[in-house]
Amino acid sequence: MQHAEQVTFGGSALDRAGEIRSNPDAVTAALAHPDSKAILFWRGKPLLSMARPAGLVRLAMDHPVLQQASADMILLGREDGAARFACDISGWTPEDLDGATLDSFLDASEQRHPLLEDDTAFAELRRVMTWLTPRDAELAATGKAILDWHESHGFCARCGGKSDVAQAGWQRVCTVCNASHFPRTDPVVIMLITTGNSVLMGRSPFWPEGMFSLLAGFVEPGETLEAAVRREVFEEAGVRVGAVSYLASQPWPFPASLMFGCRGEALSTEITIDPVEIEDAMWVSREEMMQVFAGEHPRILPARKGAIAHFLLENWLADTLD
Known part of the structure; x- marks a missing residue:
């Protein structure tokens, strides 16, 4: 097809840094590097700058809001040689949360965190996907998919034991039978x-x-x-x-x-x-x-x-x- 990779969520050629996922020292160094950035999610919604054109927000790794993130950060890849990590703060509950809007066919609600800039918000990806650049769309889709997988795969499908995150978020390993589990598509x-x-x-x-x-x-x-x-x-x-x-x-x-x-x-x-x-x-x-x-x-x-x-x-x- 002439324009096959111009479809939304495709074609940004993200460097996924797969060669360092199994190297804890390299991942630790990437987490500490000043050029590395965090991409924040809340209940599957990416954090966006809502000023048009809207874009995916990349936060410094020492931003105060990341203290509310889950312990495991997911290595999404590299942009211009600098690492990008997906971070989840679904444990945070907005004061004005209206739970009824979150289950609609297309969630139009936006959530704003008090520690973040006023023009940023968590927005449902299906609603905003056409606003994003191909790179922003690929990062957002990858982060959402991998975080959703972790949320629903905390226990081993073989023996039922608890599983731990491995390979910078791209694997889970059972603490009981040592079975390895990988993200599903x-x-x-x-x-x-x-x-x-x-x-x-x-x-x-x-x-x-x-x-x-x-x-x-x-x-x-x-x-x-x-x-x-x-x-x-x-x-x-x-x-x-x-x-x-x-x-x-x-x-x-x-x-x-x-x-x-x-x-x-x-x-x-x-x-x-x-x-x-x-x-x-x-x-x-x-x-x-x-x-x-x-x-x-x-x-x-x-x-x-x-x-x-x-x-x-x-x-x-x-x-x-x-």
């Missing part, structure tokens, strides 16, 4: 299924009114991407798919997916939805999709900017998939 296929001049769109019953997107689903063990595309489309919409090709990928840290954007040619057009999986599905012509992107369609809202579905549809309309 769940492969998901998202499919641009076309027939003639139309593309297949569907919606989940839990989405906001008017929201449609490309069909998507998890890849099962022992399954190729191509097989997953065909199975998921048939299961969800009853449409048979023939030739499948890969287009682009996108890390999607909500919480830990890697989206594989694929193109598929429909062999059938009759739609029979699985109501457990989706609420509705339809074929949408290029002309209609242009209306959707312009915000003028009577039924369908534009796909969310920053998501790979929007990226694939945009390139399909522009004829830049190949």
